[in-house]
Amino acid sequence: MEPVRIGIIGGSGLYNMPEFTNAVEHRIDTPFGPTSDAIVVGTLRGQQVAFLPRHGRGHVLTPSEVPYRANIYALKTLGVTHVISVSACGSLKEELEPGHIVIPDQLFDFTKDERGRTFFGGGFVAHIGVADPFCRVLGDVLAEASAGVGGTVHRGGTFVTIEGPRFSTKGESGVWRQLGFSIIGMTTAPEAFLAREAEMHYAVMAHVTDYDVWHTAETVSAELAFSRFQKNVALAQRAVTATIEKIGGAAFDCGCDSALSSALLTHRDRIPAQVVERLQPIVGKYFKANP
Numbered sequence: 001m002e003p004v005r006i007g008i009i010g011g012s013g014l015y016n017m018p019e020f021t022n023a024v025e026h027r028i029d030t031p032f033g034p035t036s037d038a039i040v041v042g043t044l045r046g047q048q049v050a051f052l053p054r055h056g057r058g059h060v061l062t063p064s065e066v067p068y069r070a071n072i073y074a075l076k077t078l079g080v081t082h083v084i085s086v087s088a089c090g091s092l093k094e095e096l097e098p099g100h101i102v103i104p105d106q107l108f109d110f111t112k113d114e115r116g117r118t119f120f121g122g123g124f125v126a127h128i129g130v131a132d133p134f135c136r137v138l139g140d141v142l143a144e145a146s147a148g149v150g151g152t153v154h155r156g157g158t159f160v161t162i163e164g165p166r167f168s169t170k171g172e173s174g175v176w177r178q179l180g181f182s183i184i185g186m187t188t189a190p191e192a193f194l195a196r197e198a199e200m201h202y203a204v205m206a207h208v209t210d211y212d213v214w215h216t217a218e219t220v221s222a223e224l225a226f227s228r229f230q231k232n233v234a235l236a237q238r239a240v241t242a243t244i245e246k247i248g249g250a251a252f253d254c255g256c257d258s259a260l261s262s263a264l265l266t267h268r269d270r271i272p273a274q275v276v277e278r279l280q281p282i283v284g285k286y287f288k289a290n291p
Contacts, residue, residue, distance in 0.1 A: 003079030004048040010086030015051035032069035063164040063186035069116040072194040085204040088229040089183040090212035101151045102206045103143040106158040107133040109189035117190040123272045126263045135201040145242035157182030161189035173214040
């Protein structure tokens, strides 16, 4: 199969667009188990694109149950180098209104369960740098594209990821605001960190659906959040399409594609061969011969 350069992770409705053609489902077995659902590969604006519903079709996986490692690993095996994450989020700032789009530049991980936070371990150690957890260049492209198709876009801000599936208490929401966070969601960590380990360009298009529970005007609920996100699906589709067109013309001098070059610390003669084999799609370029 022709390598797929661009991956989209989001709701299953994202790829139900007329311009997405030649769609084929791929179920990829990974060392980290199955993906959330079949990956749908097709053609959009002349490019091969892979769509993966994060929670599975029909929204059957909680944020804690999403197989983040399998998802990123499978996209990597398809050849994906750029990942656009489409996510619903709550706003922690008055000016980030429901219906707006936020392209964050920072991430705070407040998840608690073991979601599979790294590909490494088992005798192979890597300490990846995530001071800037999102790809700067892809984020800029995504912001420009989203604004160009009619979105009200805010560039920058910190995205806090909580465990879920429950929403915040008012006490928690107040603390997030005191800490200066901009938006809140349940899935961006560890997805962003795994994408960095896989040396992918990764950015988030976060659609504001509510004001969490701190605002006096309304209190977030699943019904409210999902109904508002569905209203934004058409905008998300246009933004994704415009981003795909712009990616080819952008200079990705961000260093995402060499993130592991200074992160692999274990001496080669101590790394188990089976671990290298398991991580071949991710570390293969650093192991042209067996360690």
